[in-house]
Amino acid sequence: KISQDYSNQAGQYDIATISNFELPFFAENGWLRPLDEYVDADPDFDQQDILPPLRESLTHKDGKLYAQPFYGESSFLM
Structure with a gap:
């Protein structure tokens, strides 16, 4: 639904x-x-x-930052 709104430029969402x-x-x-x-x-x-890996994943190849993390998780093997 968000993709459809954005592609149609309907303007329903300010943040997603x-x-x-x-x-x-x-x-x-x-x-x-x-x-x-x-x-x-x-x-x-x-x-x-x-964290650098998070920064990189939220930065597009154009070098601009497009998102911020709001939670983090990790997995580990015991």
Whole structure:
């Protein structure tokens, strides 16, 4: 439903939860606004606090940041 709304530019959604799997597709279609200016404008927010693999997965090949993590999980074998 979100993809359909974005592709039709219906404007129902201002923000959405997407995965890093969907991010490249959404960014390439111009459905996301880069977050770089917002991150850079907040002196209390340090993007370097985000683990490098997460930062990379939320940054498109154009070098722009399009998402922020809101949770994290990991698996391990005991």
